[in-house]
Amino acid sequence: MFVNQFLILAAVLFCIGVYGVIARKNAVLVLMSIELILNSVNINLLAFSMRNGSLDGHTFALYIIAIAAAEVGVGLAMVLLMYRNRRSIDLDELSEMKG
């Protein structure tokens, strides 16, 4: 099916994203992985939207893109500050929140 390809693509991207989030220590890479996850969701939404002939999916996708942009903006700013303070963006060193 025409849809399946999209779904498989999305699943692959998602997995890559999850891997990146869990395994990478570099904060910038983690952020990019999150982008991947979000975009994989977007692909899914658009695919089902095309299939069902409804515009809801598009709307959601656009919304997520906007949110993602904001999120990356904030995230990068944080990373920048982190770097400025610690000269490092290694996430393993950031364990002040430990309970």
Added chain:
Amino acid sequence: MFAEATETATEVVLSSGWFLEHAWVIPVIPALSFFLIIFFGKRMPKKGSEFGVASMFGALVFAGGAAYQWIQRVNGAPEGAFISPVVKTWTWWQNSGVSFGIGQHVDGLTVAILLVVAFISTLVQIYSLEYLRGDRRYTHFFASLTLFSAGMLNMVVAENMIQLILGWEIMGLCSFLLIGHWWEEGANSRAALKAFFTTRTGDIGLLTGTAILFFSANEWTTKTLGVSGFSIRGLSSWALSGDPGHAAITMGAIALFIAAIGKSGQFPLHTWLPDAMAGPTPVSSLLHSSTMVVAGVFLVARVYPVFFKGMEILGGSANFIVVIGGITIVIAALLAFVQTDIKKVLAYSTVSQLGYMMMGLGAGAWLPAVFHIFTHAFFKACLFLGAGSISHSSSHHSFEMKKDMGGLRKFMPITFGTWVISTLALCGVFPFSGFFSKDEIIDNVGHNGYNVFMYVGLAGAFLTAAYMTRATYLTFFGQPRGASAGEHHEEESHDSHAAHDDHADHGHDAHDSHDAHASQGPHESGWLITVPLIILATLALSSGFLNALPFGEKFENFKKWVEPSAEVINPTGIAYVVGGIGEARIASETPSEESGHSKSPCGTETPEQGVCAAPQLNHAPFKWSKAAMSMLIVLAGFLLSLFVCIQLYEKKNKKFVGLTERNKVLGFGYKLLVNKYYLDVLYEKIIVRSIAHPISAAVYWFNQKVLDGVVNGAGTTAKGIAGWVYRNIDQRVVDGAVNGTGSVAQGAGSALRPVQSGKVNQYGALLFGAAAIGALVLVIVNT
């Protein structure tokens, strides 16, 4: 303004006049003057005394005008007709439909007493100009004196009981202020307090009596006369109408009489009056002998029908009033013998004379009693002012007869002369004024069947002659002693009356006129003092002729002008004339030959139509034999007393000196008298002390320990319970539960703590793991 009497078949038009119609102005003049003195007195050249004297002159002129026009009114009316009083009333306040007026009720009694009060007040104020010269509270003194006159005059013109109470209490206040005029001395302020407190105790009766009479009478008076149950006219007529129930009028009369006992120093509430002599002498002269203390007598005379019916006067047996009056005459006269203070002798004499008035009223001798108020005012005021004159000019402000007086007749001829005239009047010697009033009382008391009390009266006359002789002897005869002999006692300054002297010490008035006297020795007083004395002595000598019974009916003017006629009248106050259309006068059933006019049913029966304003009273015919007997008794008292005095004080006869210490019976009597029958002990030490100390302390203990204890106990208990609840329930059960929740949460928290590693990747892993499990569950559930 002139007499204008028109007699028609059914009504009599009575003349009136501006002064009669405006009698209410009389108390207003001194009242205004009081405020002038209070606000501007200190700034005036004469320190406010000019306002006082001027206002009293004004009141006197108005009172004189009213008296003149009243006489015109009486003379213009037919013989024996009822002269209706000139009544005016304005609404003062209203309460639930009952309106209370303020106004005037002017009749013969009113004008007589108005005249006396205004006259004596004027003289006393003039006298005080000299007597209190340089006193540090000169302005206050005149303010109080003027306010007193306003109060008394207001009481006399009062249209109703409320207005009367107003005047009555204002007098009480002024009495308090004036007795305590030199309040730096504790004794004076205590005497002031005692006077106020004692009369106030009597006033319980005034308040309750007024209440009883008002509620009993109001319906009848409103319906019949269109006036409230407070109105004096209404109460008088109501009492004689047959409407009142026996209990109500008796209770009302007894209650009012208790007020009169307090105010007029009757036994057993007379004890305040001698103590009241702590005030300046003009005060004693004005308030505590001639005017204020007769207020009680005046009250009885004013609403006489209430007492006449309530106490069953002329009912054949002794009543409350006559008994109290009789007791008072004797006990007070006896007390006068053991006094060494000249003012206290006069004070007890006043009490005794007030007893005569009361006894007269109680025995149906209304007119002689009222006439005695009139004459007594002149001679007793004269005696007091004489005593003041002595202390002012001769004895250096001491009133001690034994210690500081004696032989003064040579130094003070005018004072001595006026004193003797007044003394003779007081003793009731013919033809001095006292004879025509006091002897008449005794005579009428006997005539009305109260024989025992007639003898009491005669005994009183004997005692009066005796104690006055003693006082006169000690003061004016023998050798000068103490201050009169020029000595200056150190201890004098401790004497309560000498407080007068101490004022210079307080530094308010720079000049002290008194010290000048000490060096001069005894001398006659200045004209401001002697002129009032002479005027009063003249009246003590002559005023009796206003109602001189022995000289026939032409001399019975006071009776004609003052005594209300006991006619049946219609409610508007106009007499029904015998034989007129619709006549209501009932022919007298037992025409009394002795009383000049036919007997009216008033007082004994209920008028069938119309109302009565005064009860029918009898008048004893004058007999020289009776007069001679009482003269002999007076003479005996005089001689016996003179003999004893000479033996005791002049010759120091061993038989007499110290007799009271040797003879047990006499010693007991003497001790009883010196201690004033222990009444003061009873009142001050027992009653007042017990109320002021143990009882109030007990009440306060109750308040603090019991009532407040309950409150505090409730508080403490509540706090205790709260504490228990807090410890046991809140802390253990509720808090236990709460704490349990807490520890569970804590345990769970520490168990889960490792999860919170602080590492973003781990969080991400957990998140996705959880999401994966969630997805798995979803898939399983949906398939």
Added chain:
Amino acid sequence: MEVISNHNWALTVGTFLPLVGVLIMLFIPKAEEALIKSVAIATAIATLAVGIYTMVQFDFGNAGAMQFVAEHDWISVIKSSYYIGIDGISLPLYLLSMVITVLVMIYSWDHVPSPGNPKAFFILMLILQTGMAGTFIARDLILFFVFFELVLLPMYFMIGVWGGENRQYASLKFFLYTMFGSALMLVAFLALFFKTGAESFSIPFLIEEGMNISRTTQIWIFAGMFVGFAVKVPMFPFHTWLPDAHTQAPTQGSVILAAVLLKLGTYGFVRIAIPVLPEAAKAWAPYIGGLAVIGIIYGSLGCLAQTDMKRLIAFSSVAHMGFVMLGISTLTSFGMNAAMFGMVAHGLITGMLFFVAGSVKERYHTLEIKRISGMLLQMPKLGWILGFCAMASLGLPGLAGFWGEFPAILSAYQPAPGLSVNVFRAYMVIAAIGTVFAAGYLLWLFQRIAFGEPTAEFAAGHGHDEDLHDVNKFEWIAWTPLLIAIVVFGVYPQLMFKVLDPAVGVTLKAFGG
């Protein structure tokens, strides 16, 4: 109820204007004391002006009817509305509260008690004013209750913060005792509400419906109200908070407490308890009368036992309010008029006495009667004012006190039909004896404080001369109106009876006059 006058904004403004003043004062820094005081006094005067406007616009010919009526929905859930109005009974008390507030504030200009902080002190007085005025105009039970309670807090703080040494105890006692009464009162209000069909809290409505409640229920409901109001009056045996509160309160607090707060209780009886529950009132009247005369004698005896001037005056309040309650308990318009007059007269006279006591305390730094003597020599004006007030308080005719006392005694001779005549006549005699006691303790006080020579401690040249100055400017301004009012109402009582009489007649409709 029809609207008689279209000036019905006047009452609302008159009641809440003080709160506007409070709002303004909140924005003024604490340090600007003069400005704070000026604003507060200006507010009080403006309030009084509104009150006087109300009086001028008041239709005296129709004093029995409610005027300036305003009614709006308020808490519709419980059917309570903002319902206010004023009649002949409320008017004198409404104005009294305003006048007293102004005078107390003027007095406070240079008499702020320690520990200072005029801002808070004046704010509390303004809030108090709102509470007092509101109580007298409320025509809805819940509204009444709210105002009634609103008064408590400022007074609590006044005593607790600016009071004497034992202020904590006194203020707490005052607060808790009154709250206790109020709680029972609220229960009674609610019972009344539900027994009349839970339709409205409006007093006129309850007067209509209250008669239909069974007698026994009425008696129980009345009991609740009785405790609430009797604590406030205070009647024997609920009076014990009063001496403590008065003794510890600052002068201003004592004056307001005596002059106005005590009247809230008696006003409650006249306005709510008696007209709404006529049957119960009849059943309770002999007991109320009995407690009243016990209070008269008891209060007087309590006075005689005192060594502290202020405490003595406080006990005299118990005695005087006894006369007021005796008048009320007769359930006749005669007695009720007397009671209403007595309330205002007592407010003027006892308020004045507390002012004097405050000034005595300020000068001598003690109120112990034993230690003070010869005041007339050192401060003649203050001494004579004390004498004048004592005379007014003991009921001298011609001064205001008499017209509350004497007609109350008089009315007891003939209580409303259905009440035991003999019992009330006995009360009359006891009350009359009470007047003698009144003379006793007041003159005794006056004699010991004012007469005689100054005690050695305070004699000239013993370091107190500076303090012992005569009446000053602010005292004159604050006192003169009261002194004049005492004389004016004493000489011409009709001024007040004229207003009271028709309104009392309406209140007592249920008793047939």
